Amino acid sequence: MIASEEEARSFCEALCDPPAIARLERFIHLLGEENEQQNLVSSASLHHVWQRHIADSLQLLLHVPRETSPWIDLGSGAGMPGLVVAIAFPDLSFNLVESRKRRVAWLQGVVDHFDLQQCRVYGSRLENVESAPMQVICARAFAPLEKLLSLSARFSTPDTHWLLPKGRSAAQELAEQPESIRATFHVEQSRTDCEAGIVIGKGRPPVR
């Protein structure tokens, strides 16, 4: 379990090369500046930014083969987890979906800053994004599991990996789903919070 900022940074250094760590440091700086202009993340969380945001995002890579792409991140907000993984691994293809205008501008500004040519920002509601097959669907703090699946199953195929950090409600939310959904997903322990879980799955869930 990652229990400190130092451990979180070491965890990220084990996953990423030094240029990626330098880009993530720059992202943290930009995030701090932008957070004074708009409420992207809680200011308290910036005191634990490697643990709460960077390692929390990068830990998703432990659950999917490294080269898997494209990803879609639902409700990217400040950029967790999709933008953080895109900054660390710019060779992977990412689609970031966010409906709030100022957040969209922030995401696009960061994509431009790092010249992330494989990263596309969709400034609209997910409901209005055209369907396309994705290899990874991720979302942190986007919507309750049932709603999340019904809004996004159309992006999945039998090969799609689902990576859904769900905080402390992970096991409960999954337990409330019908057996057909429970058969597709399971909960893995988060590395950054001993009480949090990540709902992990593979395939196209049979949603209504």
Ligand SMILES: C[S@@+](CC[C@H](N)C(=O)[O-])C[C@H]1O[C@@H](n2cnc3c(N)ncnc32)[C@H](O)[C@@H]1O
């Ligand atoms: C609680 S925030 C989480 C942001 C980020 N994933 C994180 O963990 O820091 C949820 C985000 O989803 C966006 N959102 C909510 N419903 C959406 C929808 N239907 N389509 C696109 N974005 C949506 C909100 O604007 C918000 O930025």
